[in-house]
Amino acid sequence: MSQSSPCILVIFGASGDLTKRKLVPALFDLYRQKLLPERFAVLGVSRSEYSDDAFRTYMLENVRKYHNGDGLDKALLKRFIAHLYYQAIDTNDAAAYATLKTRLDDLNDERQTRGNYIYYLSTPPSLYDKIPRYLGAHDLQVQGEGQGWKRLIIEKPFGYDLASAGALNRTIQQIFGEEQIYRIDHYLGKETVQNMLVFRFSNGIFEPLWNRNYIHHVEITAAEFIGVENRGRYYDHSGALRDMVQNHLMQVLGMVAMEPPSRISATGVRNETVKVFDALRVYRPEEVSRYVVRGQYTASTVRGEAIPGYREEADIPADSRTETFVAVKAFIDNWRWGGVPFFIRTGKRLPTRVTEVVIHFKKTPHHLFTENDQCDVSCNQLILRIQPDEGILVKFGMKLPGAGFQIRNVNMDFHYSDLTDAYIPSAYERLLLDCILGDATLYARADAVEAGWKFVDPILRAWQERPEIQIFGYPAGTWGPRETQALFDEPGDDWRYPCANLANDGEYCEL
Numbered sequence: 254m255s256q257s258s259p260c261i262l263v264i265f266g267a268s269g270d271l272t273k274r275k276l277v278p279a280l281f282d283l284y285r286q287k288l289l290p291e292r293f294a295v296l297g298v299s300r301s302e303y304s305d306d307a308f309r310t311y312m313l314e315n316v317r318k319y320h321n322g323d324g325l326d327k328a329l330l331k332r333f334i335a336h337l338y339y340q341a342i343d344t345n346d347a348a349a350y351a352t353l354k355t356r357l358d359d360l361n362d363e364r365q366t367r368g369n370y371i372y373y374l375s376t377p378p379s380l381y382d383k384i385p386r387y388l389g390a391h392d393l394q395v396q397g398e399g400q401g402w403k404r405l406i407i408e409k410p411f412g413y414d415l416a417s418a419g420a421l422n423r424t425i426q427q428i429f430g431e432e433q434i435y436r437i438d439h440y441l442g443k444e445t446v447q448n449m450l451v452f453r454f455s456n457g458i459f460e461p462l463w464n465r466n467y468i469h470h471v472e473i474t475a476a477e478f479i480g481v482e483n484r485g486r487y488y489d490h491s492g493a494l495r496d497m498v499q500n501h502l503m504q505v506l507g508m509v510a511m512e513p514p515s516r517i518s519a520t521g522v523r524n525e526t527v528k529v530f531d532a533l534r535v536y537r538p539e540e541v542s543r544y545v546v547r548g549q550y551t552a553s554t555v556r557g558e559a560i561p562g563y564r565e566e567a568d569i570p571a572d573s574r575t576e577t578f579v580a581v582k583a584f585i586d587n588w589r590w591g592g593v594p595f596f597i598r599t600g601k602r603l604p605t606r607v608t609e610v611v612i613h614f615k616k617t618p619h620h621l622f623t624e625n626d627q628c629d630v631s632c633n634q635l636i637l638r639i640q641p642d643e644g645i646l647v648k649f650g651m652k653l654p655g656a657g658f659q660i661r662n663v664n665m666d667f668h669y670s671d672l673t674d675a676y677i678p679s680a681y682e683r684l685l686l687d688c689i690l691g692d693a694t695l696y697a698r699a700d701a702v703e704a705g706w707k708f709v710d711p712i713l714r715a716w717q718e719r720p721e722i723q724i725f726g727y728p729a730g731t732w733g734p735r736e737t738q739a740l741f742d743e744p745g746d747d748w749r750y751p752c753a754n755l756a757n758d759g760e761y762c763e764l
């Protein structure tokens with residue numbers, strides 16, 4: 254077992270989707286790898302009535318279904334499940350926290366966890382300020398000599414806009430110190446996102462080129478093949494900008510654009526991230542339609558299957574103006590990136606599921622090989638594939654053997670799957686373990702969250718206040734509205750299209 258301290262993880266929202274699909278399976282995967290402390294317990298909390306045994310039986314099924322590793326050792330699973338407990342309370346009810354406190358005291362005695370507690374908020378966001386306040390009212394946040402440590406993990410979404418994110422920060426910080434607060438963004442738990450730091454800062458090859466002198470523009474794409482599924486009510490209130498850009502894609506942008514931190518530590522890395530967000534150019538309302546394109550999918554047929562339009566989906570109003578696609582041309586106004594556009598796009602019902610960063614290097618200053626040169630816009634690219642088929646690819650021009658100088662675009666690629674013994678932990682495994690170990694490097698800090706909202710908030714407000722800003726339809730299964738092309742100024746520049754429109758099953762796509 255690891256040297257991490259004994260602790261209890263209290264999951265608020267234990268009967269919910271995230272707990273069963275991600276959190277408990279990730280804990281099992283940590284347990285399987287002997288990465289959890291020996292003295293460890295999970296206390297599930299929500300309103301539904303379960304006994305400890307019923308909760309364990311329910312989670313057993315879910316671990317079987319959703320765990321990450323190959324095969325399943327039944328005896329091990331049984332031992333893991335015995336670490337789970339359940340307490341039904343309504344977290345809206347301040348008095349109910351006395352029951353929680355008693356249960357925690359008992360469990361702490363039973364499991365000898367030294368008063369070390371992690372509270373994981375996986376409830377509807379409307380409870381994110383209430384639960385910490387009520388925990389505080391019962392001194393459940395108090396830490397120190399003889400009382401162990403206390404940490405709080407908060408799921409996304411962190412706020413609905415700048416004002417609500419700021420208010421939530423202030424409420425929580427009245428009870429928990431910033432060093433106790435872990436705002437989760439599961440993108441930061443992805444191996445390939447973390448690898449950007451290693452790729453950039455442990456290799457002498459690329460970093461000298463990583464600036465405005467050599468990079469023409471950067472693309473960040475997060476495409477989803479699926480639509481809103483059964484999350485229509487939530488999604489229509491959120492939209493692509495809030496759901497994907499404000500958190501996940503901003504974090505990816507931070508990794509791509511940050512200065513080298515003086516050391517890899519929570520302070521070092523997060524100081525540099527916040528500087529990137531602070532340097533993002535904020536658009537005035539009249540600039541929004543020039544730099545931001547929003548879209549909504551319309552009905553279409555994808556590989557023979559009729560796909561309803563967004564407005565025909567369950568729980569979506571017939572006149573909804575929520576964006577299911579957004580493309581942003583962003584600028585980081587600092588010394589390294591002055592004038593380099595960052596094109597960020599995300600959407601639902603696109604041709605495939607893929608998340609990648611494409612670094613487009615500048616062309617050579619003079620075009621020497623004019624005869625049959627295929628090394629056009631798709632050459633001189635470095636592609637960092639975050640999911641699926643995680644890997645890194647360089648695209649460059651090569652001479653075709655034979656007379657003259659015919660140039661072909663070729664790939665040099667690395668796939669994580671080529672590391673035959675590499676086990677890629679799920680993002681939640683990594684992040685839960687980091688929190689148990691007290692390492693907040695891969696969690697968002699209050700100032701970064703607010704700096705991110707400062708960029709996003711004016712766009713949301715412009716959309717709300719200026720109905721003349723268009724929302725463009727795009728047929729399901731295409732790469733979004735045609736108008737996204739207009740974000741590029743230079744002739745010949747365009748997005749990378751990892752798969753042709755309507756091309757595949759949405760699961761896998763060749764680099």
Ligand SMILES: NC(=O)c1ccc[n+]([C@@H]2O[C@H](COP(=O)([O-])OP(=O)(O)OC[C@H]3O[C@@H](n4cnc5c(N)ncnc54)[C@H](OP(=O)(O)O)[C@@H]3O)[C@@H](O)[C@H]2O)c1
Binds near residue numbers: 269298374377378409
């Ligand atoms: N699911 C995902 O993949 C995912 C991904 C990223 C972020 N998130 C975020 O994580 C949070 C949870 O998501 P989810 O999908 O798991 O939601 P969910 O399935 O709706 O679960 C919500 C949980 O909160 C509990 N709850 C609601 N009101 C409560 C109350 N008054 N007192 C105690 N418990 C209460 C519910 O249980 P009872 O009804 O039994 O009380 C349930 O366990 C959300 O904020 C979501 O935005 C989810």
